[in-house]
């Protein structure tokens with residue numbers, strides 16, 4: 001079990017407000033980790049720290065070390081390189097207002113790929129990996145906004161995959177979707193771990209239990225427990241974890 005990302009003694013502040021407190025956690029290669037916890041406990045802030053999305057927010061402070069494959073992502077890596085390695089999928093599907101093809105080709109073009117046949121190959125491969133190819137192969141030049149919500153979210157996953165990241169962050173990627181679309185995305189996430197390290201924020205205990213290998217329970221800015229998902233759900237060590245997953249609070 002190789003650690004892909006090691007977070008060591010992370011503190012995070014919005015202004016004077018400390019929202020993450022002494023977080024130590026590792027994320028393992030080819031595994032899915034679910035981040036769970038009540039609203040406001042800092043899950044989204046934590047996820048955004050992992051690809052430096054908070055860089056643009058004023059008055060924030062990050063303390064501690066976050067190391068990706070041996071390199072500190074704040075001290076020794078620029079955000080562009082980081083975001084190529086660490087992709088993100090958001091809660092609400094957010095395709096760009098352009099064609100399906102151009103959405104997927106966007107990242108590779110930004111990174112300098114111009115040859116049509118190379119782009120065609122990346123678009124097809126990414127859409128296939130996102131389980132969307134068969135549904136859109138005959139209308140690649142149609143607007144991405146013409147797709148259903150579930151298709152749009154799979155397109156956003158294809159867009160993230162197109163730059164060949166190593167880690168994929170997902171912030172409640174199914175919360176805006178119906179059960180059928182959710183189930184498709186869950187199947188897709190499960191296949192992604194063959195090639196990627198996946199970290200997903202979810203409010204659904206069932207989803208965490210269904211798809212993740214590891215679960216991390218956050219409460220009031222602290223990491224209470226991080227274990228194999230099976231242990232978190234069958235025999236949590238901490239009473240607060242047990243209370244949360246059994247619906248006693250949160």
Ligand SMILES: Nc1ncnc2c1ncn2[C@@H]1O[C@H](COP(=O)(O)OP(=O)(O)OP(=O)(O)O)[C@@H](O)[C@H]1O
Pocket residue numbers: 014019037038039040041042043044045046057
């Ligand atoms: N841009 C911001 N500026 C100031 N405070 C913020 C900002 N974003 C979040 N916060 C605060 O930081 C804390 C953690 O928020 P965060 O969104 O990370 O929690 P969360 O666990 O993801 O919540 P939810 O499950 O509701 O999405 C909250 O108290 C929130 O109000």
